[in-house]
Amino acid sequence: MLEMALHVRRGAFHLDIDCRFASEWTVIFGPSGAGKSTLLRLLAGLELPGPSRGHTVCVVLDGEPLTDSASRVWRKPGHRQTSLVAQQPALFPHLSVEANIAYGLRQEGRDVRLARVAEMLDLVDAADLRDRRPRDLSGGEAQRIALARALAPRPRLLLLDEPFSALDGAASDALLFRLQNWARDKQTQVVMATHDASDALATAAEVALLNRGHLAALGPAVEVLAAERARLLDRLNPA
Amino acid sequence: MDWQALALTLKLATVTTAILLAAGVPLAALLVLGRARWLAAVEALAALPLVLPPTVLGFFLLVLLGPRTAFGREIASLLGHPLAFSFSGLVVGSVIYSLPFAVQPLVAGFAAVDPALVDAGRLLGAGPARLTTSLLLPLGKRSLVAAAILTFLHTVGEFGVVLMLGGDIPGATRTLSIVLYNQVENFDYAAANRTAAILLGLSAVALAAIYLGGRHRGGSRA
Numbered sequence: 001m002l003e004m005a006l007h008v009r010r011g012a013f014h015l016d017i018d019c020r021f022a023s024e025w026t027v028i029f030g031p032s033g034a035g036k037s038t039l040l041r042l043l044a045g046l047e048l049p050g051p052s053r054g055h056t057v058c059v060v061l062d063g064e065p066l067t068d069s070a071s072r073v074w075r076k077p078g079h080r081q082t083s084l085v086a087q088q089p090a091l092f093p094h095l096s097v098e099a100n101i102a103y104g105l106r107q108e109g110r111d112v113r114l115a116r117v118a119e120m121l122d123l124v125d126a127a128d129l130r131d132r133r134p135r136d137l138s139g140g141e142a143q144r145i146a147l148a149r150a151l152a153p154r155p156r157l158l159l160l161d162e163p164f165s166a167l168d169g170a171a172s173d174a175l176l177f178r179l180q181n182w183a184r185d186k187q188t189q190v191v192m193a194t195h196d197a198s199d200a201l202a203t204a205a206e207v208a209l210l211n212r213g214h215l216a217a218l219g220p221a222v223e224v225l226a227a228e229r230a231r232l233l234d235r236l237n238p239a
Numbered sequence: 240m241d242w243q244a245l246a247l248t249l250k251l252a253t254v255t256t257a258i259l260l261a262a263g264v265p266l267a268a269l270l271v272l273g274r275a276r277w278l279a280a281v282e283a284l285a286a287l288p289l290v291l292p293p294t295v296l297g298f299f300l301l302v303l304l305g306p307r308t309a310f311g312r313e314i315a316s317l318l319g320h321p322l323a324f325s326f327s328g329l330v331v332g333s334v335i336y337s338l339p340f341a342v343q344p345l346v347a348g349f350a351a352v353d354p355a356l357v358d359a360g361r362l363l364g365a366g367p368a369r370l371t372t373s374l375l376l377p378l379g380k381r382s383l384v385a386a387a388i389l390t391f392l393h394t395v396g397e398f399g400v401v402l403m404l405g406g407d408i409p410g411a412t413r414t415l416s417i418v419l420y421n422q423v424e425n426f427d428y429a430a431a432n433r434t435a436a437i438l439l440g441l442s443a444v445a446l447a448a449i450y451l452g453g454r455h456r457g458g459s460r461a
Contacts, residue, residue, distance in 0.1 A: 078364030104363030
């Protein structure tokens with residue numbers, strides 16, 4: 001279970017969220033600029049608001065505090081068993097696909113590393129890309145590898161920020177299906193940010209509707225996204 | 240041609256460059272990766288020799304390392320000789336004087352590495368040392384070359400600090416810049432021309448290497 005209390009100001013933008021995500025898979029749905037990426041970066045520990053007035057960041061995963069600005073707790077990004085896959089894959093350009101995926105497995109022995117890389121490549125259906133360099137990958141391939149790299153250390157919390165934007169619909173659905181099975185199997189909690197209603201409806205057990213930095217609704221996808229669902233159906237059946 | 244001075248100058252520049260690269264890489268990485276406010280003061284301090292007149296720096300070091308201060312006396316008792324007017328003293332002065340020429344290209348090169356890559360490395364468990372060796376250095380390696388060349392050249396050409404701190408001792412502190420100064424003072428313009436040509440040639444070749452290297456790699460600048 002992921003609990004958070006986030007009250008952060010960035011210029012004119014205010015992020016004010018108090019909630020808990022109990023579902024294995026939660027979708028944060030909202031338009032661009034709603035604060036989805038900022039929220040994920042705070043959860044990942046990449047943003048560390050200063051001790052100035054009005055800032056409160058508290059993130060608790062399965063009862064364990066990852067960030068608590070009040071008591072100056074801040075686990076470093078690599079020490080909170082949390083992975084983040086952003087829209088931009090950010091693959092290390094000077095390393096092969098294999099080395100990129102193995103980057104977070106330094107503590108493991110060589111055999112475990114190789115086996116884990118092979119497992120991840122199979123999971124994202126990219127076994128043939130193992131020796132390639134990032135510059136030789138398409139946008140969709142790079143996103144697959146970024147996902148494999150994030151999953152390789154087997155995080156407890158997986159944060160996805162529009163991670164399949166460069167994949168076509170069928171490929172995205174297939175990868176999402178495999179990822180859901182993998183996360184369930186490894187007991188990894190997933191929080192996925194998207195502004196695509198079809199992505200949200202396809203995956204979500206729980207949807208957090210974010211609007212201008214505020215949580216507008218939290219609940220089952222069919223309830224929270226009822227209006228979006230109706231809009232999509234209208235587009236498919238204009239008559 | 241004063242071959243002894245040329246050899247000493249190259250030795251001083253080589254030692255200074257090696258020390259500054261070894262110290263400059265972690266310092267630059269700290270400045271780029273760190274978030275603490277006091278790092279701004281460190282960055283300013285590292286840039287201070289850029290604006291400080293070399294003679295002022297040389298004078299401060301001469302006093303600090305000489306027998307007038309407890310620090311200077313302590314150093315002298317440890318080494319068995321004072322640092323001032325010795326090759327070791329020149330190295331200390333050169334390291335401080337050329338510090339910004341090593342740190343600033345490195346900071347610029349490291350800061351140019353996409354922050355998203357650094358974030359990805361952090362999320363995958365890399366600490367500052369691994370981020371530096373596995374990401375900043377390989378992706379900013381051109382800045383390392385630039386830092387090495389600029390530091391080397393700046394040390395080859397230094398005059399004020401050398402004269403203040405080292406004086407003019409053949410084989411110990413007499414560098415090419417001092418030789419050139421002496422030749423001009425003695426109206427030996429032919430010899431001064433040759434010495435100046437060597438200093439000019441070194442600078443031109445090294446700078447050409449930096450810029451040609453940049454074009455060859457597609458023009459990404461450090």
